[in-house]
Structures are given as structure tokens and as C-alpha cells.
Amino acid sequence: MSETSAVVLEATGVTRLFDVSRPWLQRVLVGEKRRHLRAVDDVSFAIPRGTTLALVGESGCGKSTVARLAVGLYGPSSGDIRFEGQALSAARSQAALRRRMNMIFQDPYASLNPRWRVRDIVAEPIRAFRLLSSAAEIDARVGELLTQVGLAAADGEKYPHEFSGGQRQRISIARALSSEPDFLVCDEPTSALDVSVQAQILNLMKELQQRLGLTYLFISHNLAVVRHMADRLGVMYLGRIVEMGPGEEVFRNPRHPYTRMLLEAIPDLDMVGVARTPVGGEVPSPINPPPGCPFHPRCKLANDRCRVEKPAHVRVGEVEVACHAVQEGRAEA
Amino acid sequence: MSLLDVQDLTVEFPTRRGVLRALDGVSFSIEAGEVLGVVGESGAGKSLTGAAIIGLLEPPGRVAGGRILLDGARIDDLPADRMRAIRGKQIGAIFQDPLTTLNPLYSIGRQLVETIQTHLRLSDRDARARAVKWLEDVGIPAARERIDAYPHEFSGGMRQRVVIALALCAEPRLVIADEPTTALDVSIQAQIIALLKNLAREHGTSVMLVTHDMGVIAETADRVAVMYAGRIAEIGPVREVVKHPAHPYSEGLMGSIPSLTHRVERLRQIDGAMPRLTAIPQGCAFNPRCEKVFDRCRVERPDLMEAGRSRAACWLYAAENAHV
Ligand SMILES: Nc1ncnc2c1ncn2[C@@H]1O[C@H](COP(=O)(O)OP(=O)(O)OP(=O)(O)O)[C@@H](O)[C@H]1O
Ligand SMILES: Nc1ncnc2c1ncn2[C@@H]1O[C@H](COP(=O)(O)OP(=O)(O)O)[C@@H](O)[C@H]1O
Ligand code: SF4
Ligand code: SF4
Ligand SMILES: [Mg+2]
Ligand SMILES: [Mg+2]
Numbered sequence A: 001m002s003e004t005s006a007v008v009l010e011a012t013g014v015t016r017l018f019d020v021s022r023p024w025l026q027r028v029l030v031g032e033k034r035r036h037l038r039a040v041d042d043v044s045f046a047i048p049r050g051t052t053l054a055l056v057g058e059s060g061c062g063k064s065t066v067a068r069l070a071v072g073l074y075g076p077s078s079g080d081i082r083f084e085g086q087a088l089s090a091a092r093s094q095a096a097l098r099r100r101m102n103m104i105f106q107d108p109y110a111s112l113n114p115r116w117r118v119r120d121i122v123a124e125p126i127r128a129f130r131l132l133s134s135a136a137e138i139d140a141r142v143g144e145l146l147t148q149v150g151l152a153a154a155d156g157e158k159y160p161h162e163f164s165g166g167q168r169q170r171i172s173i174a175r176a177l178s179s180e181p182d183f184l185v186c187d188e189p190t191s192a193l194d195v196s197v198q199a200q201i202l203n204l205m206k207e208l209q210q211r212l213g214l215t216y217l218f219i220s221h222n223l224a225v226v227r228h229m230a231d232r233l234g235v236m237y238l239g240r241i242v243e244m245g246p247g248e249e250v251f252r253n254p255r256h257p258y259t260r261m262l263l264e265a266i267p268d269l270d271m272v273g274v275a276r277t278p279v280g281g282e283v284p285s286p287i288n289p290p291p292g293c294p295f296h297p298r299c300k301l302a303n304d305r306c307r308v309e310k311p312a313h314v315r316v317g318e319v320e321v322a323c324h325a326v327q328e329g330r331a332e333a
Numbered sequence B: 001m002s003l004l005d006v007q008d009l010t011v012e013f014p015t016r017r018g019v020l021r022a023l024d025g026v027s028f029s030i031e032a033g034e035v036l037g038v039v040g041e042s043g044a045g046k047s048l049t050g051a052a053i054i055g056l057l058e059p060p061g062r063v064a065g066g067r068i069l070l071d072g073a074r075i076d077d078l079p080a081d082r083m084r085a086i087r088g089k090q091i092g093a094i095f096q097d098p099l100t101t102l103n104p105l106y107s108i109g110r111q112l113v114e115t116i117q118t119h120l121r122l123s124d125r126d127a128r129a130r131a132v133k134w135l136e137d138v139g140i141p142a143a144r145e146r147i148d149a150y151p152h153e154f155s156g157g158m159r160q161r162v163v164i165a166l167a168l169c170a171e172p173r174l175v176i177a178d179e180p181t182t183a184l185d186v187s188i189q190a191q192i193i194a195l196l197k198n199l200a201r202e203h204g205t206s207v208m209l210v211t212h213d214m215g216v217i218a219e220t221a222d223r224v225a226v227m228y229a230g231r232i233a234e235i236g237p238v239r240e241v242v243k244h245p246a247h248p249y250s251e252g253l254m255g256s257i258p259s260l261t262h263r264v265e266r267l268r269q270i271d272g273a274m275p276r277l278t279a280i281p282q283g284c285a286f287n288p289r290c291e292k293v294f295d296r297c298r299v300e301r302p303d304l305m306e307a308g309r310s311r312a313a314c315w316l317y318a319a320e321n322a323h324v
Helices: A024-030 A065-070 A088-092 A118-128 A135-148 A153-156 A165-177 A196-212 A223-229 A247-250 A257-266 A306-310 B046-053 B080-089 B109-121 B122-137 B156-168 B186-203 B214-220 B236-243 B249-253 B313-324
Strands: A005-018 A036-048 A052-054 A076-085 A101-103 A181-188 A217-220 A232-238 A239-244 A314-315 A319-322 B005-016 B018-030 B035-039 B064-069 B093-094 B174-178 B207-209 B223-228 B231-237 B304-305 B310-312
Touching: A024 A076, A024 A118, A024 B018, A036 A052, A036 A065, A036 A217, A036 A232, A036 A239, A052 A065, A052 A223, A052 B186, A065 A181, A065 B109, A065 B156, A076 A088, A076 B156, A088 A118, A118 A135, A118 A153, A118 A165, A118 A306, A135 A153, A135 A165, A165 A196, A196 A223, A196 B249, A217 A223, A223 A247, A232 A257, A232 B214, A239 A247, A239 A306, A257 B064, A257 B186, A306 B122, A319 B093, B005 B046, B018 B064, B018 B231, B035 B046, B035 B214, B046 B064, B046 B174, B064 B214, B080 B093, B080 B109, B093 B156, B109 B156, B122 B156, B156 B174, B186 B214, B223 B236, B223 B249, B231 B236, B231 B249, B304 B313
Parallel strands: A052 A217, A052 A232, A101 A181, A181 A217, B035 B207, B035 B223, B093 B174, B174 B207
Antiparallel strands: A005 A036, A005 A076, A232 A239, A239 A319, A314 A319, B005 B018, B005 B064, B223 B231, B231 B310, B304 B310
């Protein structure tokens, strides 16, 4: 496959299990089997070059696990992930491909080594991948990267603790860009930031995407942020993508009962003084997910079929939805 | 007379390198039955304002000036034991993390009964019956069976419901809720906020709701105070502040929030960051970031003044007021 392939990352039927069994002896004593938690369940998506796929969902639905799978920090238990057409594990073993994917994390405090100067933090991937060799070239490149994210070249002399949360996230972005990646996985990159700082970072990320032609897998629990960033949008619930399609279409015309619930539940600036009925129930434990459709205990449209049979993905126009009611045509109401 | 009246509140932290002034002349009031939302970036002084009101400033932090009146009587200079009696009975508190409020070693029923009995004269039986009623009111299913369960046996959302029951069961006049839903899932947040709002309305309780989530404020509060660098930048009716913010900082803040209902290519952005306490600019603290800054802003500090239907600490409104 060449560098120009249209799809940067493609996941097909990816499932990731975690072993959450109790220690062996305890298990034997009470005669318990091994227990697995299905953090990601049969997830498929493709991200075309230069676009953003955003994933949204509540805590524990598997967003970070997908993020880690997408850059190869976890391997899938089953299913297939390809980077520019190559199996991800094979791509990861080649430095030339590995440097082209990177990740930005939620916590700009924990993800920067406090004992390193900013210039060394940003230069580390350049050195690791031997992209430049002379100290002068590296310095110049670090200065350029810092300027690109709205900091000053002179900030390279400082340590992370001398920066605010938003500035630290800029440093993380500069670092992520230093290996000249074309694919970035961003796991809640603004969730720890104030809204005014979030606006700065989101604007910066969009600018960089346009300027450098970046491809993003963008993850957030915040629907408004996701709407702002997404070309395509996937809504996750208990490890599954329950609805996926062009962002605007999913927002304008949500089809899955869970997507509708989320859009109804979320307080919004434009809703001054509007009374609404909040949705009941909570996300069930992923160790013991309900049989059938995992959303059925909270779903107004649930029927007997929903309680036993897991809904497959069906295509409705440009959108894919996993819901019996949608497939049976009884979701419109 | 307002239920709560905060006048010119100043909070300081003595440090080795001098005194840090974290709150500087904060004034506002809350009427009986009213929900006042307090918003602002982290470090703006929201939590300190709440802590000063309930007398829980962490030493060496101290109220260095101003007054706090509850029902017309000062509560900022009371001895610790008198303040403790007011806390719980007159003023309840809900914090971000329910686990800091709940004692992991006691069943939730015991914690509720104790709180109820500290503040109301009730027999064990009546107090327990009332505890069950509160758990039902905050939406704990099978309250009668679950009253003897321990905090760790509940989910995060359920625990925050218990904390709300605990804050309200002594029937306080005022509840200070500091980021009560920040640690919760989005679908649970809406449930908790609706619950708090309805209970407050039913019982005529006033609420000071601190949050950085403008959506929550927009739907819940009657009035909003926007804080910046230890002062109130603007205070007014929620619709005004959200839809027609008067202060340039509130305007920037509202514009920086991505919307659920319409998409813009680029978010409005306030460049720079809120100053640290050690480097508050002279004049208006917002002046280095303000698009509308003029000479006076750099020398003289604005206090709250009339700005349409709100009050804003901004010199843009001085001229407007001069000829009324
Ligand atoms: N290493 C692990 N071992 C066991 N379970 C795990 C592990 N990592 C994640 N899980 C579980 O998998 C599920 C999905 O976790 P994940 O971190 O992907 O959720 P998330 O959507 O990112 O949530 P959040 O919004 O809270 O970040 C959760 O139930 C989590 O507890
Ligand atoms: N114990 C303390 N010592 C020194 N400064 C403090 C202390 N607690 C809070 N501050 C400072 O007071 C300001 C306001 O804090 P806080 O009320 O917690 O902000 P908010 O709740 O709006 O995020 C911040 O600048 C913070 O750093
Ligand atoms: S499959 Fe059934 S339970 Fe699941 S979301 Fe659709 S209607 Fe609801
Ligand atoms: S007082 Fe001046 S600097 Fe401050 S907000 Fe108003 S116009 Fe801007
Ligand atoms: Mg996560
Ligand atoms: Mg706070």
C-alpha cells in the first residue's frame, strides 16, 4: 500500500477482552470460572485521510480502549486493525510507519515528564526516530514546533510545572507532532481544561489538521465538543458502536434510542429555562452486560426480541445503527 | 432582606512570599428559594467563596475583610462551635466527590439518622422513617432495603443522591453545591441536577450552584455570577448573562463553548490565560486579554455597576451610568 491510500486506519470486527478473574486460588476455592470483561465488542470503522472520526460515550463504554487499540498499545482479542492497509502490528514494527501515528492524552499533567525540559520532551521522538541528527537542527525544529502550537521557542528552556494546563496540552501536541505523524489519536484532549482554554486547543487542532493534512481519531464524552470536531461520529455504549455516520446527520437525525437519550439528557446553553424529563437508569456493569441489546434495561422501545437477541448493524442512508426498533421501522415516534 | 448577603468579601492566604489575595471584594446575595449559579475558570475563586460562607476555609486561608450575613445576622465571625451548628442545620454542602462527604465505615442509614437527629428532635424510629423517605425522594430504588448498605455498595450516581439526601435532610435554608455533577456521567448529571432543583423548589431551599458547566447553569439557575481572578465580573438573570453577556469576559466565555445545536468552523477564543494570584494586572484584571480595553481599564479597577439588566465590573458601562 502506498502513502496515498485513502483510508488511514481501518478496524474490522475488533473485540478486546480483559481478564478480570479473581486470583487463581480464590477462584478454585469457590469453584468460579475465569471472568472476562468485554471492553470493546465487535467494533468496525474506517477513517479516511485528512478527516476526523469522533467517538462519544459515557464513562467505561470503551473509548480509551479503542484509542489504545488504534495505536497498537493494546492488541485486539479478535478482529483486525490496519494502518494504511497493513496489519497494525506489522506497521508498528517498522519505525518508518510507527512514527506516523501518535497519541494525545487527557491529562496534560501526567503525560509530561516533570524532570525534563520542554525542549527535551518535544525533541524525544525526533531523537528516537533519528529524524534529525545535529543539535542545531533539532533545536530549530523544536522551536518551530513550539511556535506552531502557539508557544514561544524560548519556552523550550522551561519545565512542565511552569505552564498552565492549556499550555501543557500545547506541549503535548507539539510533542505528538514532532515525529511528523499523519494520524493522531486524541483521547479526551480537552476534558481536563476550562472551556475558554478548550476553545483555544480545539481551534489549534483544527488549524493543524488543515495545515498538515492530519487524520484524527478524536475521543470525548462531551457531545458538543464532538459535534464541533467530527466529520464522522460514532456513539458507543458498553463497548459497541451503536450508531455511526456523518456527524451532522447523527446530530440532526439521531436514530438509536441511546443517541436520542444522550442528546435529550445533556444540558445545553440554548436551553435556558426549558424543563425536560431526565432519562432514568445508569450504564450497567460491563462485566455482566444485559443479554440481547445491552441498552434494553433503559430503552423505552425494548421488546422481547431486544432482551434476547443482540442487534446487528443495519444501514439507514449514510448511517449505521444497531437497533431492532430501527431495523423493524418502529423507532420513528 | 436576602437570605444570604455577601458584602465585599476578601479572602487571603499568608505565604512566605507575602499575602495572596484570592478573593477581592466579592459581593452578591441569594434570595430565599433562589438558585444562584457561579461560573468561571478554575482558580477564579468559586470554591473559596463557598468555603468562606460555610466557614470551611482551610488555614492559613482567612476572611480578611467584608461580611457574610445569613438572614441578616453575621456568620463570618462566629466561634467554631456556633458555625458548626449552622453548618448542616442552616447551610448544607454538596461537593464534587461524594466519597469525601460519606463515611465509608458507616451505613448510609446511620449517617442520615445521625444528621437528622443532630438537627431535629426525633426518636430513632421517626428519624429512620424520615431517612427512608429522603432516600426515596432522591430516587434510591428499594430504599427500605438499601438503607443499611454502605457507601461502596452504591454507584457514583447513587452515592451523589445519598449526599444530596444528607445535605437536605436537616432541611437547611441554603445549600452550597460545589461541582456536584462534575465527577458523574453525562446522563446521570442531568438526573442529579433535576433532582437538586426540584427538591430545592419543593422545600424552598436556596442553592448556590458552583460549576464550570454553562449548560447546567443555563437550565438550572435563576441568576448567574461570573467570576474572574477572585472577583465577580458580572452577575445577572441567567437569560441575560447567557444570551446577552455584558462583560467582555462573559461574552468570550459564552462564545468559547461549542454548541449542541449549531456548528461553527471556529470557536470564539479568548487569547491568553487568567492571571495567577501573584500577578494580577493593575486596573481591570481582564485588561491584557480584553478586545475592548481602553486607557482607564489599565489604571482604575472597576466595581460592579449597572449594565442593562445585569451588573458588570467593566468601565464600558460607566459612561452609560453617568447620565442617568
Ligand atoms: N486494563 C484493563 N483491565 C481490566 N479492565 C479494563 C482495563 N482497561 C479498561 N477496562 C475496562 O474496560 C471498560 C472500558 O474502559 P475504557 O477505559 O475504554 O472506557 P472509557 O470509555 O475510556 O471511559 P472514560 O470515559 O471513563 O475514560 C471499562 O469497564 C473498564 O473498567
Ligand atoms: N490553600 C491555598 N493556598 C494558597 N492559595 C489557594 C489555596 N486554596 C485556593 N487558593 C487559590 O485561590 C484561588 C481560588 O481558588 P478556588 O476558589 O479553589 O478556585 P475555583 O473553585 O474557582 O477553581 C486560586 O488561585 C487558588 O490557587
Ligand atoms: S435494540 Fe431494542 S432495546 Fe436496543 S436500543 Fe433498539 S429498541 Fe432499544
Ligand atoms: S474594564 Fe476595560 S479591560 Fe476590563 S473588561 Fe471592561 S473594557 Fe475590558
Ligand atoms: Mg477514557
Ligand atoms: Mg473549585
